[in-house]
Amino acid sequence: GQQVMQIPQYQHVQEGEDFTTYCNSSTTLSNIQWYKQRPGGHPVFLIQLVKSGEVKKQKRLTFQFGEAKKNSSLHITATQTTDVGTYFCAGDTGNQFYFGTGTSLTVIP
Amino acid sequence: ETGVTQTPRHLVMGMTNKKSLKCEQHLGHNAMYWYKQSAKKPLELMFVYSLEERVENNSVPSRFSPECPNSSHLFLHLHTLQPEDSALYLCASSQAGVRMEKLFFGSGTQLSVL
Numbered sequence: 001g002q003q004v005m006q007i008p009q010y011q012h013v014q015e016g017e018d019f020t021t022y023c024n025s026s027t028t029l030s031n032i033q034w035y036k037q038r039p040g041g042h043p044v045f046l047i048q049l050v051k052s053g054e055v056k057k058q059k060r061l062t063f064q065f066g067e068a069k070k071n072s073s074l075h076i077t078a079t080q081t082t083d084v085g086t087y088f089c090a091g092d093t094g095n096q097f098y099f100g101t102g103t104s105l106t107v108i109p
Numbered sequence: 110e111t112g113v114t115q116t117p118r119h120l121v122m123g124m125t126n127k128k129s130l131k132c133e134q135h136l137g138h139n140a141m142y143w144y145k146q147s148a149k150k151p152l153e154l155m156f157v158y159s160l161e162e163r164v165e166n167n168s169v170p171s172r173f174s175p176e177c178p179n180s181s182h183l184f185l186h187l188h189t190l191q192p193e194d195s196a197l198y199l200c201a202s203s204q205a206g207v208r209m210e211k212l213f214f215g216s217g218t219q220l221s222v223l
Contacts, residue, residue: 048211
């Protein structure tokens with residue numbers, strides 16, 4: 001069945017280091033969204049990517065949608081302690097959203 | 110605040126109890142969702158209501174029963190749950206359209222079944 005896989009599952013970085021999480025779908029997606037969930041909190045929408053090869057930036061966060069619209073990445077430059085949380089991708093097949101397994105980011109001060 | 114309010118925040122229930130989770134959205138959206146979040150598993154879509162009609166039911170056991178009386182309110186009625194049903198239950202809303210719009214989540218109900 002449809003699956004959206006994310007790697008890595010966990011990532012520990014020193015504050016100031018970069019961080020990347022990757023999302024891969026078994027089928028072509030019409031669009032992909034990214035969410036952040038702080039510890040003890042609920043998922044909060046970050047961004048949506050629609051076009052093949054699209055790249056969007058939000059301050060230190062860079063989001064990319066693959067050419068084949070099957071994969072996506074989120075890159076954080078110079079992490080800060082406020083970046084701590086779990087980052088989820090969610091792929092839209094046109095019929096349903098499939099959330100990825102998430103990448104839990106720990107930032108060590 | 111996201112505009113989606115869930116109550117209660119925490120719930121402990123026995124396997125023979127009946128309880129209900131409540132969700133209310135103040136965003137004017139026309140679609141509402143129930144998701145289950147268990148440790149180390151992806152968010153699992155349980156039910157979707159669009160324009161107050163159920164459009165998705167992902168093989169959820171009948172011990173979970175949703176109700177959507179209007180576009181702003183969503184309930185999840187629980188009865189004879191199992192310990193493996195312990196999880197964070199998240200309500201979300203969006204503006205339904207041709208393309209999946211972004212989801213606004215509530216704070217969730219942390220459910221423990223004893």
